[in-house]
Amino acid sequence: MSDMAGRKRHSAEEIVRKLRRADELAATGMSGEEIAAELGISAATMYNWRRQYGGVDTDAAKELKELREQNARLKRLLADAELEKDALREIAPGKILSPAARRRAVDMLKQVMGMSERFACKVVGLHRSTYRRLPAAQTQADPDTGLRAWLRSYATKHQGHGFRRAWAALRFDEGSQVNKKKVHRLWREEGLQVREHSPRKRAGCSSASPVDADAPKVVWALDFQFDSTVDGRAVKIASMIDEHTRESLLHLVERSITAEKLVAELEKVFTVRGGPPKVLRMDNGPEMISHALQQFCSDRVGIVYIPPGTPWNNGFIESFNRRLRSECLNRNHWTSLLEARVVIGDFKLEHNRRHRHSALGYLTPAEYAARCSHTHHPVACDIN
Structure with missing residues (x-):
């Protein structure tokens, strides 16, 4: 009885995270026994976890x-x-x-x-x-050897990041006083540049009254995007951010999201955040124009619909979705809906706590929200 009482019960989310960590250790050349010892479990437990949560059997x-x-x-x-x-x-x-x-x-x-x-x-x-003659970077006398190694490690872990975010991590997280220009030079010398896609700019005219997110809880932007598990089944992701603080507010990952499910999750967010915002900004998707959402928002929060076919009018949530796509969805293959929920939820949490935004003075969204004292000043804004 004492042995059973001392065993640790792992949740499904913890098992998924440990299996992903095991894959990372296996890629470094560690054996199965070494990986199990590193994770604090037995090899038999690792085998059973993979059969239950890995998505494939032994032959596969x-x-x-x-x-x-x-x-x-x-x-x-x-x-x-x-x-x-x-x-x-x-x-x-x-x-x-x-x-x-x-x-x-x-x-x-x-x-x-x-x-x-x-x-x-x-x-x-x-x-x-x-x-x-060998360049200084290839000799033992290079004074920037440690910094180069740190930048390479950072670029491997954060493949969608550029040198500015690497510099921000060095300055604010590592406490280094390195100059931004030096980080840029070493970043280029190490070949770590990220090719940036610049889409064609378009001129759009919104039919809604302009609403400036000049304070927290003024404009929350809402949108959906899709992915799939390895079996081809759809995964629908709902995201919502505060346009002023850039905080991610909604974590909803399902096979299908109905208007009633969206309303229930919004109610939870409003309760946790101490009330609704002034405005919800969204596109004209079927969930957004549903009667259930209209009733839910009536006399509580204004709804601003962007004109059809103009996603640039909802640029804050589109930017967040692009980052979620390039840094999370495109780098993972989901074996189950549970794995998608866990990893996407961790990414959104890390976005709030770790992502340093240049527009916020290189503060994280959580840090900026804690320090922000701005109040809303409505100008040419009709919010019902």
Whole structure:
């Protein structure tokens, strides 16, 4: 009885998190016994968890492992071919500017085309002594070795972040006084730039009265987005943020979200937050224009609908959804609805506590909300 009383009961959410941690440890080369010891459980428990929550049985797991190995080999072959194509483009006239780029061109010509070092340097226009001298970043005397390693680790964990957010984490979380320009230089030298997609700008005209989120609990923006589990079944995600503090307020992940379910969750948020906002901003989706939501918001909170087909008029929640898509949804495959709920919920919680927003003076949304003392001043705003 004493052994049974001492055993720890794990919730389903804790099991999902530990299985994901086990996958990360397995990727580093640890054995099953070492992983189980690291997680504080037995190997048998790990096996039972994977059978119950992993989404595949033993035979499917073996087949999946073989497919992953084949996929990895194909990816390596494709990466090698792409590197060769990039090098051939790079040695085109007018593109080789820095010594580092010239070194890479020489290496490519030597390895791919079998040229001698002397002839490759002559073609590229790089002196042989310059080619042989190692850059400071590749020597043991480099004073920024530790900082470079930290930036690489940060970029691996946060693949959608840029150098500004890395600098903010160094300054405010790590306590480092490093200059932003230096972080930018090292970020570029390590090749950690994130290609930013700039969509075509459009001019839209909203039919609603302008409402400025000049204080907390003035404008809350609401929207939906979709994903799917590995079996192809839909996952619907409802998100809502305060446009002033950028806090994520709603965590709702279901197979299907009806208007009645949305109203029930909004009621919970209003209760926790001490009342409704002045305005709910949303698009013209079927849940948004439903009779249930209209009745719920009547005489309590105003509704501002953006014109159909103009998502840029709801830019705050669209920006949050883009970050959720690129940093969470696109980086995970859900084996179950429970796993999606746990991971998406953790992401939204981390957004409130860890994401430093430049528009908030590099404070997190939670920190800014705790310090904010702004009050609402209605200007040309009709809120019923």
